[in-house]
Amino acid sequence: MRSIWAVCKREFVSYFTTPVGYVIISVYAAISGLYFTGSFIIYARITQNPSAYAYDGIPELEEWMLSPFLVLCGQLIMFIGPLVTMRLLSEERNRGTMELLLTHPLRDREIIFGKYLAALGTLLVMMIIVGIHLTIMGSFTPVEPAVLFFGLITVFLMGAAFFSLGLFISAVSSNQVTAGTATFGAALISWILGTMGRDLPQAIPTPEEWPEGAVLLASFLYGVIREIIVSLPLDAHAQDLAQGIIYPHDVAYYVLFAAFFLFLTFRAFESRKWRA
C-alpha cells in the first residue's frame, strides 16, 4: 500500500517538476474557460429577452448550459488526456528506469495502480478548474445541486475510464510519441463515432427482391452495428448523467471500461516475463 503511494507521489510530482503538467492544466483551463465564458454570456442575453432568440420562455440553465459544458469538459479530457497518460509506462521503458522499477521490491499492482492514481491526480486538478467555473456560475444563479454533483462525477468517470485506456497503450509502447498518438487516435475515433451515432436512423431500407431471411439478417446486423456506434463511445453515456439522470448502465459502463483496460494493462505488463 505504502509503495503504491510512493510510486504515485513520484509520478504526480514529476508532472509538475517538468513543464508537462503546467501545459496540460493551462490548455485545459483556457479551452474550458473560453467555452464557459461564451455560453454564459449568451445564456445571460437569452434570459433578458428570450423571444428575440426565438425561445418561448427562459430555457433551463442546467439543460441549456450546464450539461453541455460538463460534457465538453469530459471530451476535453479525452483530447488532452493522451498527454497525461502517454508517459506513464513508456517513458520508464524509454529511459531505462524500468530496470530500477522492476528491481526495487515493488509488485506489479503497486506499479500500475500507483501510475494510474497519479494520472487520476492530474484529473482531479482539472476537476478543480471545472469546480472554479461552477462556483462562479453558482454565485450568479442557483443551480440544482444534484446536477452539479453528478455532472462532476460524470467528468471524473469519463476521465478515469479514458485514462485506463491511455495507461494500457502506454504499457505496450516503448516510446511516448507512439503512445500519445495512438491514445489520441482512440479519442478521435470515439468522438467521431459519438457524433455519427446521434444521426443514425433506426433501420435501413433493403431491396424488395431480397428474400425474407436476408432482410432479417441485414436489419439484425445493422442493429448490432448501430448499437455499437451508439453505445461504445466514451461520451455517449455522459449526456444523461450530466443532466443528473442516473442510469446504472451508464455508471457501469465507465467502471467496466476502466476495469477492462486496467486488466489488459496488467496482462501487457506481465508479458515481459514470457516475451524474451
Next chain:
Amino acid sequence: MIQAEGLCKYYGPITAIEDVSFEVAQGEIIGFLGPNGAGKTTTMRILTGYSPASRGVARVAGFDVAKDPIEVKRRVGYLPESVPLYTEMLVKGFLKYVAEVKGVARQARSKEVERVMERCGLSGMGNRIIRNLSKGYRQRVGLAQALVGNPPVLILDEPTVGLDPRQIIEIRHMIGELAQDHTVLLSTHILPEVSMICQRVLIIHNGRLVAQDTMENLAGPKAGMTHIEVDARGPREEVERLLANLEGVRNVKLDGAGPFVVEAKTGAGIQARIAQALVNGGYELESLRERARTLEDVFVEAISSDEGAAAS
C-alpha cells in the same frame, strides 16, 4: 548468499547464456569478468529479478528469484549498467523515494538518505538536480540508490565504466569499503580492476562460464613453471637459440620487439644460468626478471581454451 544453478537465457534463436552455475558465499566480493556481450548483464538481470531465466534456478539469500521475487529484491541493491535515474528529481528527493519504495520506515528515511549520501561522497549534493550532475556523480547516485535500505547483497554492473581515472579510483575505493559488510558481485571487462578489488573471479565468455577461482590460484604460477623476461642485446635468432638450448627451458617467445619470454621449470637457479650463458656468449644483458602471470594471461588462456573446445 547467491546461488546460480544451470542458468540459461535464450532470446529467440540467440543464446545469451548457457548453463551458468556458481555460488557466492556471504561476505565475498566476486568479480564477474568477460568481454562485452559475454552475458554478464544477462546473468545479473536474472539474479536481480529483472528478467526471468529460460531455464535454471537462481537463489539469493535462500529465496528463489522466480518464486519470491519481492523477498529477493528486498535483499539486493542493484546498480544497472546504464545507471538509469529520474533525472528531473533532486538527489535527496530521489533517494527518499527509493527509501520509501524499499520500505524504510518513515522516521528512519531522512537518516538513511543521509547515511548513503555520506557513504557515496554525496554530502552537500542533496539539493542538486540529477540532470545537472556529471557522469561521476550520477554513478554515485546510482550506487547510493543501491545502498538504500542496507541490503546484504550488492550487484553492480560495470560500476566504473565511462568514468575518468580519478573517479574510477574513488569508486573502486568505495566498493572496497562496501565489501567489508556486504556480499558484492561486480561485473567488469577491465582486468586490473578485478585483481584490485575482488577475492574471486568468474570468467564468462560467449555465455559460458569458462573459469572460476580465487585470484591467487588464477594469477599464481602454473605448477612448476615460471616465466622470465630476458632483455638482451644481440642478433635475435642467435639469442633465441641460445636460450632455447638451456637446460630446463620449455619455450622461448618473442614479445614483439620487446624482451624474450622464457618459460622454464622453477628452481635450479634458472635465472643465474640464463645470465651466465648470455654473458659467456658475449651478449649484453640489459635486464632479467621473473614475471607473475597477469589476469590477462589467465583470461586469454581461458577464452582460447574455450574456443578450442568449441571448435573441436
